[in-house]
Amino acid sequence: MRFPAAGAEPRGAASMSIARLEWLRLWRTNRLAVLMLLFGLFGLLGPITAVYLPEIIGLASAQEGFELTVPEPTPPDGIAQYIGNVGQLGLVAVAAIAAMALAVDARPGLAAFYRTRQRSAASWVLPRWLATTLAAVLGWTVGLAAATYETVVLIGELPLDRVLVGWTCWAVYLAFAVAVVALAAGLVRSTVGVTAAAVVGLLAIGAVGAIPQLGDWLPSTLVGAPTGLVQGGLDPADLLQPALVTVALTVAALALAVVLAQRREL
Amino acid sequence: MTTDAPPVLATHGLVRAYGPAAGVLGVDLVVPRDCVYGLVGPNGAGKTTLLGLLAGLRRPDAGTIDLGVGRERLVVVPDVPEFERWLTAAEVVALAGTLVGAPPSRARVAAELARVGLAEAADRRVGGFSRGMTQRLALAAANVGDPELVLLDEPSSALDPAGRAAVLDLIASWAQRATVLLSSHILSDVQRVADQVGVLRAGRLVYQGPLQTLLDRYLRPSWRLRVRGAVAPLREALAAKAWVEGVDDLGGGTLLVRTHSLDEGERGLVAVAASVGAAVVAMVPEEADLESAFLTLTDDEQVPA
Numbered sequence: 027m028r029f030p031a032a033g034a035e036p037r038g039a040a041s042m043s044i045a046r047l048e049w050l051r052l053w054r055t056n057r058l059a060v061l062m063l064l065f066g067l068f069g070l071l072g073p074i075t076a077v078y079l080p081e082i083i084g085l086a087s088a089q090e091g092f093e094l095t096v097p098e099p100t101p102p103d104g105i106a107q108y109i110g111n112v113g114q115l116g117l118v119a120v121a122a123i124a125a126m127a128l129a130v131d132a133r134p135g136l137a138a139f140y141r142t143r144q145r146s147a148a149s150w151v152l153p154r155w156l157a158t159t160l161a162a163v164l165g166w167t168v169g170l171a172a173a174t175y176e177t178v179v180l181i182g183e184l185p186l187d188r189v190l191v192g193w194t195c196w197a198v199y200l201a202f203a204v205a206v207v208a209l210a211a212g213l214v215r216s217t218v219g220v221t222a223a224a225v226v227g228l229l230a231i232g233a234v235g236a237i238p239q240l241g242d243w244l245p246s247t248l249v250g251a252p253t254g255l256v257q258g259g260l261d262p263a264d265l266l267q268p269a270l271v272t273v274a275l276t277v278a279a280l281a282l283a284v285v286l287a288q289r290r291e292l
Numbered sequence: 293m294t295t296d297a298p299p300v301l302a303t304h305g306l307v308r309a310y311g312p313a314a315g316v317l318g319v320d321l322v323v324p325r326d327c328v329y330g331l332v333g334p335n336g337a338g339k340t341t342l343l344g345l346l347a348g349l350r351r352p353d354a355g356t357i358d359l360g361v362g363r364e365r366l367v368v369v370p371d372v373p374e375f376e377r378w379l380t381a382a383e384v385v386a387l388a389g390t391l392v393g394a395p396p397s398r399a400r401v402a403a404e405l406a407r408v409g410l411a412e413a414a415d416r417r418v419g420g421f422s423r424g425m426t427q428r429l430a431l432a433a434a435n436v437g438d439p440e441l442v443l444l445d446e447p448s449s450a451l452d453p454a455g456r457a458a459v460l461d462l463i464a465s466w467a468q469r470a471t472v473l474l475s476s477h478i479l480s481d482v483q484r485v486a487d488q489v490g491v492l493r494a495g496r497l498v499y500q501g502p503l504q505t506l507l508d509r510y511l512r513p514s515w516r517l518r519v520r521g522a523v524a525p526l527r528e529a530l531a532a533k534a535w536v537e538g539v540d541d542l543g544g545g546t547l548l549v550r551t552h553s554l555d556e557g558e559r560g561l562v563a564v565a566a567s568v569g570a571a572v573v574a575m576v577p578e579e580a581d582l583e584s585a586f587l588t589l590t591d592d593e594q595v596p597a
């Protein structure tokens with residue numbers, strides 16, 4: 027059988043670097059859009075919820091025949107509502123999207139394509155971790171910007187320097203969370219399994235973080251940092267230790283993820 | 293084929309066991325350079341395990357693998373190739389080249405896709421490709437890195453006849469510039485493209501060498517014997533002979549007779565026909581095929597080392 031000769035050159039094949047691959051993964055699968063929409067939505071809803079919560083609770087209690095008074099919202103409440111939402115659903119979404127990229131062995135035929143061409147597991151683990159982290163941080167940034175803007179407009183001024191420190195804390199934490207997903211991908215094969223293992227791991231670290239003294243050192247401290255900072259209960263200097271520990275754990279998780287991926291057989 | 297060159301791939305006592313009779317149990321494979329080596333065997337013989345070991349996707353329990361080429365010049369096409377569904381065919385080929393350190397030009401990508409009949413689908417996302425198109429895309433992605441050794445696992449097993457023919461043509465053309473090792477249970481495909489063959493049974497290599505040698509050594513001779521009259525007495529007389537392995541009545545006065553040796557058949561068949569009064573109209577030897585040799589080899593209880 028003979029096939030026709032090559033026709034016009036394909037449009038999209040000028041170069042196919044790893045960076046372009048990871049960009050296309052985020053763009054064409056709508057994962058970047060999902061993260062930005064989700065975090066952005068939470069950012070818009072947080073301050074609105076803080077503003078109208080007293081009214082909603084007042085109406086609800088009146089219908090039940092008693093009066094419940096909720097204090098008027100303060101600017102930190104707008105950020106606290108945002109963090110409350112993204113600290114749960116936002117992190118689950120990040121874990122799921124990271125798992126879709128990092129669970130390389132979930133599809134054996136695709137895994138063979140990469141594994142027989144990229145001999146070092148670091149070649150696929152690290153770019154996918156970096157791209158997903160950047161996408162998550164972008165989503166987080168959009169959401170925080172929306173929450174900050176709405177809080178300032180609807181409730182009152184926020185200490186922007188502390189908001190920026192809070193942004194940094196979450197950026198560091200998101201890098202850690204995606205690294206935990208990479209580690210989970212070294213232990214479990216399926217995308218759903220990797221997501222579940224990573225979420226359980228992050229919850230476990232959060233539970234350990236509830237232990238006094240020990241908790242102050244753990245990554246989970248960074249999750250509540252934006253709220254604590256704008257409320258004044260946390261000083262930026264208090265966050266240096268958990269931030270450094272989180273960076274160290276991120277590096278360790280990535281190193282272990284690479285080792286596990288390298289040792290795994292198809 | 294160059295016979296005095298060192299093999300492109302050799303294994304020594306390669307073992308990867310999944311129980312006493314499953315996996316790869318001490319395989320000494322020798323793949324000469326610039327040949328098409330067909331690895332055949334029944335289901336569960338260990339073909340996929342062996343290819344996985346050679347590709348570096350699995351680790352052996354014991355034994356060694358000597359590669360005569362760099363790992364970057366070895367490419368693997370699995371039995372069910374998969375790609376990122378959101379990439380176009382052209383992007384897959386470009387990515388495959390980039391990953392092995394040989395980013396291709398647009399013209400090269402176009403040429404590779406045209407070679408496998410996917411020129412028109414170059415800018416289509418592969419998520420919508422059929423199994424056959426994906427298989428051909430895998431061959432384009434494999435070839436773009438100019439490999440010296442190609443490992444193909446069941447490359448035509450799920451294709452329709454036209455797709456199979458196209459893939460076999462591609463493999464045959466590949467053999468002009470690389471060594472190809474393909475595993476398949478479709479013996480006619482192997483016979484069509486391979487010049488060397490290895491037969492795996494229960495994790496052990498029971499034969500390897502030139503395909504023609506296998507056919508000559510293990511094919512049990514058989515003939516289509518067409519006679520006029522006395523068909524039933526002839527069948528009974530042949531079945532009673534010790535040197536006859538089997539007789540089938542094909543109808544229309546034709547018997548398919550298998551003998552233990554070529555010589556016995558050539559000398560004895562006509563004599564037996566004459567003894568029962570049957571007139572021999574035609575005696576046509578059956579054409580040698582890999583399937584017959586394979587069945588003979590894998591049915592044997594005692595297999596030569």
